[in-house]
Amino acid sequence: MFVVMGWVFWIGGAGGKLTVVQAIAAAVLTRGLNELIGRVRHRDRPFVRENFVPLIQHRPSFSFPSNHSACGFALAVAVFCGAPAYGVLMLLIAGWMAYARLYVGVHYPLDVLAGALIGSLVAWLLHLLI
DSSP states (O other): OHHHHHHHHHHSHHHHHHHHHHHHHHHHHHHHHHHHHHHHSOOBOHHHHTTOOOSSOOOOOBOSSOHHHHHHHHHHHHHHHHOHHHHHHHHHHHHHHHHHHHHTTSOOHHHHHHHHHHHHHHHHHHHHHO
16 A cells, blocks of 8 residues: 555655645544544454454454554545545555455454444545545
8 A cells, every 4th residue: 555655656746745645644533533433332353252363463452443444445545536546456455454354353344344434434524624
C-alpha cells in the first residue's frame, strides 16, 4: 500500500500529494476512532475464545473492530477518491489484508467488516470535508 501511495505522491503533482496526506490523515483518525470503539466493545479474538493456536503470533487483545482492515480501507478509499486508478489497486490490497486477518485466525468476519466500513466512512467523510 505504501509503495502505491509513494507512487501517487511522486507522479501525482500537487493533487497526488494532497491525496496521500488525506490518506494518512484518514488512517490516523480511523485508528483513533477504533481505539475508542474497542474500549467500549470488548470482544476476545477467535483464538482466545475458541482456544486454538493462530497461524501468526498475536497478543490476546480485543479484536473488534479490526485495526488492519480499518486503516487499510481508510488508506484505500482516500486514494480512490483522489486517484481512482490507483485506488482500485489499493482496495484490492485492503481486501486481501482483511481476508488474511480472517485466514490466520485473529479476527471474526464482523471484525474485519466493521473495520472496513469504519475506515471507508472516515476516508470518504474527510474527502468531502477537504
